[in-house]
Amino acid sequence: MMLYGLLWLVIPTIGLALHGHDVTTNDLASTIARFWGSAFVGMAIMLWLARLGQSDSIAVRAIVYGGFVVAVTGLFAAIMDVLYAGPNALIWLSIALYAIFSVWFGIVAFKKVS
Numbered sequence: 001m002m003l004y005g006l007l008w009l010v011i012p013t014i015g016l017a018l019h020g021h022d023v024t025t026n027d028l029a030s031t032i033a034r035f036w037g038s039a040f041v042g043m044a045i046m047l048w049l050a051r052l053g054q055s056d057s058i059a060v061r062a063i064v065y066g067g068f069v070v071a072v073t074g075l076f077a078a079i080m081d082v083l084y085a086g087p088n089a090l091i092w093l094s095i096a097l098y099a100i101f102s103v104w105f106g107i108v109a110f111k112k113v114s
Helices: 002-010 012-018 028-050 058-084 091-110
Strands: none
Touching (some): 002 012, 002 028, 058 091
């Protein structure tokens, strides 16, 4: 997540070009991609620091639920991209990653804490 976030934050035109979008450095898509990248970098740091927390703590549970929401809504956005934006085949990597993280965060978020 950190590497993906840094890609979108620092060089969004390369990330967008890899996904089949023709953009310039200062257009709206690049600006939005930078915000997306900053969110990914922030999530990566938050998740990395929370990994040592007690799994039953309120803070760790909040982080896990937040990760679940990010993964599910990201999966929804990626599916909408396939349906309406006509991206290239690399979008399936995003869909796969969001699906994996949705399942993983869902398992962690909804398991019984003993």
